[in-house]
Amino acid sequence: MAQIVSSCMGGVRTSGDLVAWMQLTKRMKIEQAKAYVAQKLDMNVRDLTNETVMNRVREAKGLSSVIPDHVEYAGIAAKSKIAKLLDITIHSVDLYEKHMNG
Numbered sequence: 001m002a003q004i005v006s007s008c009m010g011g012v013r014t015s016g017d018l019v020a021w022m023q024l025t026k027r028m029k030i031e032q033a034k035a036y037v038a039q040k041l042d043m044n045v046r047d048l049t050n051e052t053v054m055n056r057v058r059e060a061k062g063l064s065s066v067i068p069d070h071v072e073y074a075g076i077a078a079k080s081k082i083a084k085l086l087d088i089t090i091h092s093v094d095l096y097e098k099h100m101n102g
Contacts, residue, residue, distance in 0.1 A: 015048040018086065025088045040085055061085065
């Protein structure tokens, strides 16, 4: 959480959680993490902090939102989408999928 706040990325309102995932899982510096996330989302780095743009992008890609009533994916489903989009391993997603697949 401190990484998200300190990077001023806005958490799930914008792309702060996605950038933080890259910093924590791939040990990327913030600029590298922002560039990676922007590339994966097919957008400009400067739009990563735009709430309006990111709300549309997160909804379109099933990445959850601060208003879960308006999105199809929330919780573990959204985390699974994030893991696939960013090509990272999220332990809770792996455990859930292992449990569901027997």
